[in-house]
Amino acid sequence: MPAPPENQTVNLMQSQKPREDASLHSKSEDSGSDDPKLRVETGGEWQRLSLISILYFTIRNVTNTAQGLIYVIPALAISFNIWDNLFSPQVLIGAGVLFLSTSGSGVISYLMYKFRVHNQHVEIHHGVFQRRYTNLPLWRIQNVKIEKPFYYRPFGYALVVLDTAGSGKEEAKIVAVPEAYAEALKKQVLYEKVQHEVDDVACISDDELSAKRSSTLHSSKMHTATTHAHTHEEVLNRRSVKDIIIHGITNNRIWIILGAAAPFYDDVFGVVSEWLAGKGLQLNQIVGEQTVAWWQFGLYAFVILMMLMALVALLSVGGALFTFYGYTLSRTGDRYIRRSGLLNKLEVSMRASRIQMITAKQDWLDKVLKRVNLYFEQNSTAGQQVQELMSPNKLIVPSVTEDEAFELSQEVMPGCDLRGQQYHTISRRFIRFWLLAAWTTPLLGVFVVGAVTSHLDIMIGAVTAFITVALLLTLRWWRWGIAYDNKYVYIRRGRVGVDYQCFEPYKAQQVIIKQSIFMKKKKLATIKFVLASGAVTVPFLPEEYVNTLADSVLFDVESTRKSWM
Amino acid sequence: MTTDTQQETVFSNNQLSADEIPSFKTLTLVPISKKYRALNIFSIGLIALALTGIAAGMRFQRFWSLPDNVLIAYPYVVAGILAIGSVWALYHFFADVRIFYAIREQDISKQSGLIFRKLSCQPILRVQHVEVNRGPLDRWAGLASLQVFSAGGEMYTFEIPGLSIARAEQLREFILAHKDIGAR
Numbered sequence: 057m058p059a060p061p062e063n064q065t066v067n068l069m070q071s072q073k074p075r076e077d078a079s080l081h082s083k084s085e086d087s088g089s090d091d092p093k094l095r096v097e098t099g100g101e102w103q104r105l106s107l108i109s110i111l112y113f114t115i116r117n118v119t120n121t122a123q124g125l126i127y128v129i130p131a132l133a134i135s136f137n138i139w140d141n142l143f144s145p146q147v148l149i150g151a152g153v154l155f156l157s158t159s160g161s162g163v164i165s166y167l168m169y170k171f172r173v174h175n176q177h178v179e180i181h182h183g184v185f186q187r188r189y190t191n192l193p194l195w196r197i198q199n200v201k202i203e204k205p206f207y208y209r210p211f212g213y214a215l216v217v218l219d220t221a222g223s224g225k226e227e228a229k230i231v232a233v234p235e236a237y238a239e240a241l242k243k244q245v246l247y248e249k250v251q252h253e254v255d256d257v258a259c260i261s262d263d264e265l266s267a268k269r270s271s272t273l274h275s276s277k278m279h280t281a282t283t284h285a286h287t288h289e290e291v292l293n294r295r296s297v298k299d300i301i302i303h304g305i306t307n308n309r310i311w312i313i314l315g316a317a318a319p320f321y322d323d324v325f326g327v328v329s330e331w332l333a334g335k336g337l338q339l340n341q342i343v344g345e346q347t348v349a350w351w352q353f354g355l356y357a358f359v360i361l362m363m364l365m366a367l368v369a370l371l372s373v374g375g376a377l378f379t380f381y382g383y384t385l386s387r388t389g390d391r392y393i394r395r396s397g398l399l400n401k402l403e404v405s406m407r408a409s410r411i412q413m414i415t416a417k418q419d420w421l422d423k424v425l426k427r428v429n430l431y432f433e434q435n436s437t438a439g440q441q442v443q444e445l446m447s448p449n450k451l452i453v454p455s456v457t458e459d460e461a462f463e464l465s466q467e468v469m470p471g472c473d474l475r476g477q478q479y480h481t482i483s484r485r486f487i488r489f490w491l492l493a494a495w496t497t498p499l500l501g502v503f504v505v506g507a508v509t510s511h512l513d514i515m516i517g518a519v520t521a522f523i524t525v526a527l528l529l530t531l532r533w534w535r536w537g538i539a540y541d542n543k544y545v546y547i548r549r550g551r552v553g554v555d556y557q558c559f560e561p562y563k564a565q566q567v568i569i570k571q572s573i574f575m576k577k578k579k580l581a582t583i584k585f586v587l588a589s590g591a592v593t594v595p596f597l598p599e600e601y602v603n604t605l606a607d608s609v610l611f612d613v614e615s616t617r618k619s620w621m
Numbered sequence: 622m623t624t625d626t627q628q629e630t631v632f633s634n635n636q637l638s639a640d641e642i643p644s645f646k647t648l649t650l651v652p653i654s655k656k657y658r659a660l661n662i663f664s665i666g667l668i669a670l671a672l673t674g675i676a677a678g679m680r681f682q683r684f685w686s687l688p689d690n691v692l693i694a695y696p697y698v699v700a701g702i703l704a705i706g707s708v709w710a711l712y713h714f715f716a717d718v719r720i721f722y723a724i725r726e727q728d729i730s731k732q733s734g735l736i737f738r739k740l741s742c743q744p745i746l747r748v749q750h751v752e753v754n755r756g757p758l759d760r761w762a763g764l765a766s767l768q769v770f771s772a773g774g775e776m777y778t779f780e781i782p783g784l785s786i787a788r789a790e791q792l793r794e795f796i797l798a799h800k801d802i803g804a805r
Contacts, residue, residue, distance in 0.1 A: 185757060191750055191797070435772055565773035568741040569645070576738070586773035603645055606742070611642045613744045614727035620747065620772065 096237075096244045102170040102181070108213050109169070109232035112205065114162030121158050171230055173241070176248070178218060180228055190228045192218055195248040202238045214238040218245070289393070292467060293453055293460065295383035303455035304376030305369055306421040307429065380454050385464075392432065392468075394451050406451050410434040410621055412563050412589035414465050416474055419553030428461040429454055432468060435588035435621070449589065465558065469544060474556040477546045479537030483580050483596040486536070487529045495525050538583075538594045540605055545585070547592055561609040563587055563620045569606055571599070585609065588620055643725070645740065650721035650732055657783025658717035660762045662710045669706035673699055722781045724795070729769065731781055743779040745799045747771045753789045765789035769796065 164184055171180040178197075180190045201217040208214060216230040216238045233241075295303075381398040393405040415431040422428060432451040453464060465472050499522045506514030531551045539546040540561075547557040566586035575581060581602040582595040679687070680695045716735040723730045730742040752768040759765055767789045769779040784792070 187755060189752060191752075193750075196749060564744075565747045565771040566741060566743050566777055566779065568739060568777075570734075570737060570739045572737045586771070586777045588772035588774075591773070591777065607642050607644050610728060610742060610744060614746060617746055 096173055096241050097176075098172045098174065100172070100174055102172050105166065105169055105171070105230075106211075106213055106232040106234070107166075108208060108211055110162045110166045111207055112162075112215070112231055113165035113169075114159050115205075115207075117161045117165065118155075118158045121154070169231065178228060178230070180230070192228055194245050195252045197245045197249065200242040200245050202235075202242060204235075208232070216241055289386045289388040291384050291386045292392075293383075293385040293456065293464060295380060295396075295454060295456075297377070297381070299455050300376050300380045300383065301373050302425060302427060303380065303429075304373030306419065306425065306427060306455065307376070308368070308372050376454070383454065385451075385453055387467075392451060394453075404451055406432060406434055407621075408468065409619070411451075411468055412587045412620070413557055413559040413592075414468055414472065414474075415558075416461050416465065416556040417553065418550075418555070422455070423553065426458055427455040428458055430456055430461050430464055433589035469558060469560065472544050472546075472558050474546060474558055477539035477541065477548075479539045479546070479548050480597065480601065481537040482533060482594065483578070483598070484533060485575075485578060485580060486533050486596040487526070489574075489596070490529050491526060495522065499525075536594065538597065538605075540608070545605075545609065547594060557592060559585070559587055559592075561612040562616045562618050564609050564613055565620070567606045567610055569602055570595075645730075645742070648723040648725070648730055650723050650730075652718065653720050653722065653781065653783040654764055654785050654788075655718075656762050656764055657720070658713060660758060660764060660783070661713040661717055664758055665706055665710045665713065669702055672702045676702070717783070720781075720783065724792070729779070729781075729792070729796070731779065741779060743769055743771060745796055747773075748796055748799075751793050751796050753786075753793050755786075767792050 161184070168184050169182045171178070176194045178192045178194065182188055197218045203215040203217060205215065212235050213232045214235045216233060218228045378398050380396045383394070383396040386393050390408045391405050392408060393403060395403050411432045411434055413433045415433060417429045417431065430453040434449055456464065465474060499518050503515055503518035506518060528551055535548060535550045535554060537548045544558050545561050549555050564585050565588055568584040568586065570582040570584065575596070579599040580596050581599045582593060583597060583602045583606060584591055584593045676695065676698050680692070712735065719733065719735060721732045727746065728742050728744045730740060732738065732740045749770045749772060753765050754768055755765045763786060764783055765786045766780055766782040767784055771777065771779065
């Protein structure tokens, strides 16, 4: 095998060169462009925003205050009758002061804001009470949005929103810059990002792929850095209507229909109650008057319940068909693409390298039918509440068979065997801890209340609740485990159903070890891995095991230095 | 492949035995500034004082009359504020001296918590960006907190509170200057 290394080193050299050339080129272009305003770098000097930003800040502060005041209005209305005194001097003075202070705060916000784009970093100082300093390297910016509020348009200004892959907090806004500058900044950021990705792909191809593949990848990169290797698309999995119906039954997808119908709820309830009233019928009358025998009433209730259940299942199947009809999962180049949908085709695509974790979920009905819901999870932005199925962060393969699940997980993470692991189960103290810490006191309280007021049903209820909780905790303890095979970390969890999770340790963002003083005595600890797709926790493991695992995961992250994206 | 590794002089990736992997146990933990505890207790005092002040203001103002049960509740409200304030302050009294941090070549760690001890470790390779944060009281006390953001999301922002300004800036520089920071 003497040839591949040679080839690879050449590739490396080549991949370095164009980048330098290109960046030089872009710089010369920048400096060569006649309009000096279009240069992205502002130099070491801190810049102020355009004066128009005062308007932006004022409007923002006024809306924020107004939003805050909404909660105060009821309190004010209760404390004294505001409508009678609406135009009394006190109220007018109060409103005036409020208005002046918020509009004045716009000027202050403006004065407290400064920014610069220097050495390929965007730096911003902002905040009035809480001073914040944000520093974003251009190449780390994931997304550039240019917003133009209507009052910016006549003056040709724009608001640049810079997003990194992390949380909403990391979002940086350059509040008012000329439109041309905003566009130039966007171009520059996208350029830097592409450069970075090219480097990344080159790295991956160097260490992992065969020489041939890397060279094809590389040549395609040479053509266009933005478009990815366009090999033919290979379909990995299709879901038939039968599979989707199974999915609809096993997973409650009713909310898809319910969610879409939400605006009409009030109307529907109105119509139904009118209809009932028209029949001279009121629900509380039926229940209140003892006109029917209790068993008849019970039977009615049971029949209605069954009908409701059937309706729910039907709606759920409808919902599943609505989202998953014609489901295909395919791979093209380094991307996975999911297409599905009855009325509107939804396409979600995900780069293979972005997948942080595979999750295989199986609840009790899935277990009976031997089906698995498989999820490929990529980075999720915290606080962004997207519906699970529509979410671009999770790529779901609905209700596959166990063998298909195995094949698909092998496809994404080669050598990953979710079921074949020797899972290290958690300590039995987990059950005792949660029973004692969380459940004993309230349930004992309920029991004592029942005993004191001599209500046998309350006492029995408390005991049953306690036993149920204990059983569920036992099941949870029984399921919860972790395994590490030097390549992947596996986690098994669940109560009645089982979830398997698998991730590559080098993708960890943070490792957390938790240990209460009681756990320390028993030499137990909880481990938590923070991934870009969310965190996974395994509690009550032996301290030794946790420490070694944490050390080796960190070692994996820090020594391989592979990108998590 | 062996020729490849021999050619590379900078990169090394030799097999290590389990003993050679750096371990958490050898971390040398450094306490944060002692002022942090005092500042926290002081600010709790301020908040309690402000709340008691508001309650007293409501109780003894002459603009409108209060119902009787509010008058009866007043001493309990004050007692409640003081009780919660003192428990809170007591927590900080014991917990704040148990906040430690440690810096290694490749990661930063923080240990905190009174009963539930938590040790979190943030590899610098995964750092997205760094902030030095200073509230009004922090500025007055000459303290700062270092916030390190990773792609793990807002909930898992790594934060070391109660650092001296110089130390916070030094840590920020250390992280920014780290050779891996540009590598994502």
